[in-house]
Amino acid sequence: MAFIVAFVMIPVLELLLPEVNEQYSVEQQEKRRKNFFFDFLLYLNLPIIYGGLFWGFTILMTKNLSTFETVGLILSLGIFLGSNGINVAHELGHRKTKIEQLMGKTLLLPALYMHFFIEHNYGHHLHVGTPKDPVTAKQNQGVYAFWLTSVWGQIISAWRIQIRLLKSQQRSFLSIYNDMLWYAVFQLGYLVLLFVWGGWLLVVYGLGVAIVSFLLLESTNYIEHYGLVRHKKESGRYERVSTMHSWNSNHLVGRIVLYELTRHSDHHYKASKKYQLLENREESPQLPFGYPTSILIALVPPLWFSIMNKRIPQ
Numbered sequence: 590m591a592f593i594v595a596f597v598m599i600p601v602l603e604l605l606l607p608e609v610n611e612q613y614s615v616e617q618q619e620k621r622r623k624n625f626f627f628d629f630l631l632y633l634n635l636p637i638i639y640g641g642l643f644w645g646f647t648i649l650m651t652k653n654l655s656t657f658e659t660v661g662l663i664l665s666l667g668i669f670l671g672s673n674g675i676n677v678a679h680e681l682g683h684r685k686t687k688i689e690q691l692m693g694k695t696l697l698l699p700a701l702y703m704h705f706f707i708e709h710n711y712g713h714h715l716h717v718g719t720p721k722d723p724v725t726a727k728q729n730q731g732v733y734a735f736w737l738t739s740v741w742g743q744i745i746s747a748w749r750i751q752i753r754l755l756k757s758q759q760r761s762f763l764s765i766y767n768d769m770l771w772y773a774v775f776q777l778g779y780l781v782l783l784f785v786w787g788g789w790l791l792v793v794y795g796l797g798v799a800i801v802s803f804l805l806l807e808s809t810n811y812i813e814h815y816g817l818v819r820h821k822k823e824s825g826r827y828e829r830v831s832t833m834h835s836w837n838s839n840h841l842v843g844r845i846v847l848y849e850l851t852r853h854s855d856h857h858y859k860a861s862k863k864y865q866l867l868e869n870r871e872e873s874p875q876l877p878f879g880y881p882t883s884i885l886i887a888l889v890p891p892l893w894f895s896i897m898n899k900r901i902p903q
Contacts, residue, residue, distance in 0.1 A: 591665035595672070596881050603840040603879040610839060610869050618866055627865040631848070634677045635692055641669055642699055642798070649794050650787045663794060667801020675700050675806045676847055680864050682706050694772075698779055699795070700802040703772035704747035711754075712746045714860050718819035718834040719827050728816035728901060731890035735811050736804060805884075812836060812876065812883045813853050816901040832858045832870040833902060839869045840879035851880055874902050 613621065621627065645666040649659065674696045681693030682705075690706070697703045709724075716722035723742025726735045751769040752762070760766050783795045817834050819827040838844075838851035849856075849864040854873035856862065876883050877896065887893045 591668040592661070595668050596885055599842050599846065600879065600882040600885070602842045603882065606841050608839045608869075609841050610871075612868060613866065621865045622863060624865070627863065631677050631681060632692065634673045635695060638670060638674045638696055638699070642666060645798075646783070646787065646791060646794065650791060659794075663797045664801055666798045668805060670700055670798060671802035671805035672847065675702060675705070675802055676850055678705070679709065679850070680848055682710060683860055685861075698775055699799060700806075701776050701779075701796075701799040702803045702806070703776060704744055704769060705806075707750050707768060708743045708747040711750045712743070714830075714857065717814060717830060717857060718817055722814075724810045725814040725818075726811045726816065728898060729894060730815075732808060732811050732887045732893070733890075736807050739807050739810060740803070808884045808887060809850075809880060812880065812887055815887075815897060817874065830857055832873045835873065836876045837870050837873035838876040838879055838883070843879040843881065847880060874900060 645662055648654070649662060654662070678693040678696035681689045681696070684690060684693070694703055694706055697705055713722055713724045716725075718725055723739050723746060726732075726739075730738075748769055751767060755762065755764060755767060758766065763770070780792055780795060783791045787794075813836055814834070815836065817836070819830065819834055821827055832854040835853040835857045837854040840851065843851045849867045852867040852869060854870040855867045858870070877900070878886065886896060
């Protein structure tokens with residue numbers, strides 16, 4: 590049902606419902622910034638994600654499911670983990686408090702994507718729109734090729750960033766401050782727990798859920814920056830990140846479900862902005878559809894190219 594909700598019901602609703610383009614005054618921004626309810630909605634995903642995974646894995650291990658039902662449940666759990674796990678982890682990963690960052694990393698754990706915290710904050714936001722960024726899809730690069738380059742590119746980038754940080758702090762590779770090593774230990778521990786609980790079959794199910802979740806993330810990454818580039822200046826440095834270097838989507842349902850992630854141009858323009866403060870940037874390149882519909886179209890590369898290539902700003 591999660592697949593049907595995400596890729597059938599939401600696209601239909603986004604076609605039917607009008608866009609809402611509110612702008613916040615200084616007083617409204619301050620009020621929304623201090624409103625704990627917005628943060629509570631994020632924190633609530635921690636028990637929801639782990640409770641949902643526990644329920645789903647219990648069903649998979651105790652019920653006599655058909656292959657169709659098993660695949661459907663794995664897809665649903667993966668979409669659930671991608672939208673409410675990785676997406677919320679992305680928001681919490683930009684927060685300044687250690688406890689919120691820890692909550693974000695904990696949400697990345699079952700997706701086996703904890704390296705995302707390092708690469709996204711210290712790599713992607715710095716290099717977006719340049720050849721150094723594995724998360725920026727090139728024009729005419731299909732989404733399936735992008736999955737490979739982005740997944741492996743982010744892992745490699747995260748390790749390079751981690752090693753550089755250790756060197757700058759004059760610490761060794763085996764230091765307790767090597768977060769990438771800790772991520773490997775925690776993720777391996779998670780898989781061991783699945784094995785103890787349900788054997789190799791549950792490990793396979795857990796891997797399936799993780800793969801679906803991070804491929805949903807990578808599909809989102811694909812549509813967020815497809816074909817957009819930052820040009821080099823005469824000095825050899827790239828121009829600063831602006832609202833022109835991310836695709837914007839102001840479709841209402843996607844905004845709600847994804848915690849305003851679809852207002853991605855404003856997020857990259859000022860990454861420290863809390864999600865409830867992000868605003869529509871009309872000067873940004875605009876996706877013709879919401880995120881779920883765009884992802885479905887991207888899965889058919891010729892169709893995606895024919896729609897999007899002519900929209901890429903020169």
